[in-house]
Amino acid sequence: MEVKIGVQNAARELSVDTDEAPDTVLEALQGALGDDRLFSLTDAKGRTVAVPADKVAYLYFTAEGGRKVGFGLGTSG
Template identity: 50%
Template sequence: MEVKIGVQHAPRELLVETDESSDDIEKAVTQALSEGGTLTLTDSKGRRTVVPADKLAYVEIGSSHIGQVGFRS
């Protein structure tokens, strides 16, 4: 699952490729926002990304496109 995280006052977004389901990611985002803590996601290689919930601009949850090469019409 591909997750794009926009952080306030940061010119680039964070991109996390994770094995978690979209429902699990949505629950983690909702919980972080309601509690005012941090959003913590673990990527496919076991690395953790931690973002303060009050600095989140947006979170985009989408499917990963592994193996696509070339042009598509």
């Protein structure tokens, strides 16, 4: 699943491909907000992204749809 993290005062969002469930990610953010610490998320390849929890503007979850490979879906002639 892909999680997009919006960060206050940042022009771009962070995108993390993780194996964590949305509920687990939300619980981690809530815990980080309660303790005034960093919110961190580890991706499927073991890389970790950390953001001050109070600077997280939003989380956007997308289902893994698989990546498309190639130049097009159809062929001609």
